[in-house]
Amino acid sequence: MTRQSDTMPGAARRRRAGLLGAVALAATLVLAGCGAEGRDSSSGSSVADAPAAGGAEQGQPGVAEVPLAGDGKPRAGQPAKEPPTELGVGQRAIVYTGSVTVRVDDVDAAAAQAVGIVTGAGGFVGGDNRTSNASRSEATLQLRVPADRFAAVVDEVARLGEQLRREVKTDDVTEETLDLDARIATQKARVESGRRLLAQAKTLSDLVMLESELAKREADLASLEAKKRRLADLTALSTVTAVLLGPNAQAPEDDEPATGFLAGLKGGWKAFVVSLRILLTVLGALLPWAVALGLPAFGVVWLVRRFRGRSRPTPPAPPTPPRGTPTVPTQAPAPPG
Numbered sequence: 001m002t003r004q005s006d007t008m009p010g011a012a013r014r015r016r017a018g019l020l021g022a023v024a025l026a027a028t029l030v031l032a033g034c035g036a037e038g039r040d041s042s043s044g045s046s047v048a049d050a051p052a053a054g055g056a057e058q059g060q061p062g063v064a065e066v067p068l069a070g071d072g073k074p075r076a077g078q079p080a081k082e083p084p085t086e087l088g089v090g091q092r093a094i095v096y097t098g099s100v101t102v103r104v105d106d107v108d109a110a111a112a113q114a115v116g117i118v119t120g121a122g123g124f125v126g127g128d129n130r131t132s133n134a135s136r137s138e139a140t141l142q143l144r145v146p147a148d149r150f151a152a153v154v155d156e157v158a159r160l161g162e163q164l165r166r167e168v169k170t171d172d173v174t175e176e177t178l179d180l181d182a183r184i185a186t187q188k189a190r191v192e193s194g195r196r197l198l199a200q201a202k203t204l205s206d207l208v209m210l211e212s213e214l215a216k217r218e219a220d221l222a223s224l225e226a227k228k229r230r231l232a233d234l235t236a237l238s239t240v241t242a243v244l245l246g247p248n249a250q251a252p253e254d255d256e257p258a259t260g261f262l263a264g265l266k267g268g269w270k271a272f273v274v275s276l277r278i279l280l281t282v283l284g285a286l287l288p289w290a291v292a293l294g295l296p297a298f299g300v301v302w303l304v305r306r307f308r309g310r311s312r313p314t315p316p317a318p319p320t321p322p323r324g325t326p327t328v329p330t331q332a333p334a335p336p337g
Contacts, residue, residue, distance in 0.1 A: 093177045093231065096150045096238035098168040103245045104161035107137045110244045114141055117156045121149040123237065137246030142239065150238040157242045164245070173231055180228045187221040 104110035107130070115125055127142030145153045158166060194214040201207040 092172060092174045093235045094147070095171040095173055095231075095234045096147055096168070097171070097240075098150065098154050098166070098238070099241040099243065100154055100158050100163065100167075101165040101243040101245065102158060102161040102163055103247070103249075105247060107132065107139045107244050107246045110160045111139045111141060113160055114143065114157055114242050114244070117153060118143040118145055118240075121145050121153050123149070123153070126239070132246075136249050138249045139242075139244040141242040141244070143242055144237045144239060147236060147238050150240070153240055157240065160244070173235065177228070177231055177235075180224060180231065184221065184224045184228060187217065187224055191217045191221055 102110070111128070111130065118125060123143060123145035125141060126144045128139070129141075130139040131137065143153065143157075154166070154168065191214065194210065194217050198207070198210040198214055201210050
């Protein structure tokens with residue numbers, strides 16, 4: 001008896017093989033889908049999170065999304081989100097400092113106008129140093145202004161009179177700020193772990209050791225937070241040094257080249273004047289001591305010499321020969337034969 005497969009035509013066998021292959025492929029896809037759903041449900045992620053993660057991997061290489069807890073903080077055991085490598089200009093932390101020197105007719109009136117400018121911009125005066133006399137009047141103001149009004153305040157102060165000098169500096173502290181943020185977050189985690197361990201202490205020695213360690217960690221955290229507040233203050237409020245000179249005040253000299261014969265001569269003369277001033281200062285400091293100690297010493301020496309002169313006996317004077325008596329010169333004895 002022959003089998004049916006032997007008598008089946010070739011086309012029918014091919015259709016049957018294709019149907020079996022399609023059934024096997026469908027079963028494989030169903031099993032793969034079930035396994036993927038099981039993995040997603042066990043890890044706690046939803047299907048909606050998958051496109052976000054994929055977009056992060058494709059659009060921002062090196063940045064991974066971290067699941068957050070209900071309070072917005074990263075979950076325990078999860079890596080912290082790395083900061084972006086490139087920040088825009090508005091996202092960078094920049095410290096602005098500037099100085100402007102202006103010659104004005106009335107120093108006090110110009111200083112009052114400068115104070116009005118800075119208070120109108122939302123800042124305040126951090127320092128006020130004024131010198132006013134018949135020959136020279138000058139005022140130096142330390143103005144703290146918001147960073148977004150820095151350039152406007154500098155321009156307004158420069159228009160108070162004749163601008164002699166202007167200098168603006170910027171310092172980018174973005175990396176330092178990000179580093180402080182990371183160190184503060186790490187230190188806060190260490191403080192929290194220390195508090196948990198302190199609550200679980202059983203013996204007195206463990207309690208004392210954990211209290212000391214916790215105090216050290218809290219002190220380090222306070223130091224880091226103080227540095228962060230200082231940087232935040234410098235970035236939020238810029239510093240403008242306004243120097244207001246009266247009509248008779250001498251303007252600051254511009255920097256001259258430090259090479260050449262004239263520069264060397266000027267430097268040598270300045271060194272000579274400085275050395276002479278130092279020498280006169282030392283002599284002036286020693287003069288009171290010389291007077292206070294030299295006069296008594298001179299008096300003591302004078303008294304000692306006078307006392308010695310009185311106590312020493314006077315040698316008798318040689319007899320004077322009478323007049324008219326010839327004096328015979330003494331001859332030295334002849335040497336022996």
